[in-house]
Amino acid sequence: MAIINQATKELQVKIVYYGPGKGGKTTNLEQVHANVQNVHEKGKLVSLATSSDRTLFFDFLPIEAMAIKGFKTKFQLYTVPGQVIYNTTRQLVLRGVDGIVFVADSQYEKMAENVESFQNLEDNLKSLKMNIADIPYVLQYNKRDMANIAPVEYMEFLLNNREVQVPSFSGVASKSEGVFESLNMITRMLLNKFINEGGRKQ
Numbered sequence: 001m002a003i004i005n006q007a008t009k010e011l012q013v014k015i016v017y018y019g020p021g022k023g024g025k026t027t028n029l030e031q032v033h034a035n036v037q038n039v040h041e042k043g044k045l046v047s048l049a050t051s052s053d054r055t056l057f058f059d060f061l062p063i064e065a066m067a068i069k070g071f072k073t074k075f076q077l078y079t080v081p082g083q084v085i086y087n088t089t090r091q092l093v094l095r096g097v098d099g100i101v102f103v104a105d106s107q108y109e110k111m112a113e114n115v116e117s118f119q120n121l122e123d124n125l126k127s128l129k130m131n132i133a134d135i136p137y138v139l140q141y142n143k144r145d146m147a148n149i150a151p152v153e154y155m156e157f158l159l160n161n162r163e164v165q166v167p168s169f170s171g172v173a174s175k176s177e178g179v180f181e182s183l184n185m186i187t188r189m190l191l192n193k194f195i196n197e198g199g200r201k202q
């Protein structure tokens, strides 16, 4: 849950990048880190426990912005490990989540993994007494540069088929495409939620 410190006028927001293994979650954080210009606004990208490019624990990137008048907003970006076996770690990283960027892999052969990962997200939120319907999230259909990709419409059908559809973006995270579109949208959704709740602590 967003942490609001009325005394210091600070708002702290936790965003988790979720999705199947090798989908591009860590790449999203690397691109954000590389492209946020103002050094005062970004912290260090911390990648905890990686092995040949796979996240074994999580990545963490803090960024700061004066997003709301009078409030210093600290966004904490986390990735989960996508590999199926690391579910306990995913549950830990999800604790206190405010918003989610679900990074799906557009390659046809990854569709089952995408759906499985989304189901896993819903299950893990439930185990934390949260409901996906109450948590702002966006979908990123990544790896659009690959050869054997599913049409966006098909991915929408598989992953964005609830009563209320969420914003979705095509991406090539390794070229920074779709990265800031996704991040800007989720932060906008979270800040709107904060403003609509009258700035109250949840």
Ligand SMILES: Nc1nc2c(ncn2[C@@H]2O[C@H](COP(=O)(O)OP(=O)(O)OP(=O)(O)O)[C@@H](O)[C@H]2O)c(=O)[nH]1
Pocket (backbone or CB within 6 Å): 019, 020, 021, 022, 023, 024, 025, 026, 027, 028, 053, 054, 055, 056, 079, 080, 081, 082, 083, 142, 143, 144, 145, 146, 171, 172, 173, 174, 175
């Ligand atoms: N062609 C292509 N490669 C990408 C894209 N995004 C990421 N990659 C590559 O895909 C591989 C996996 O990306 P990661 O960002 O490590 O994936 P991840 O989701 O963090 O994977 P886990 O940590 O195992 O959950 C890396 O070699 C990236 O460079 C993309 O849009 N297109």
Ligand SMILES: [Mg+2]
Pocket (backbone or CB within 6 Å): 025, 026, 027, 053, 054, 055, 079, 080, 081, 082
């Ligand atoms: Mg990773």
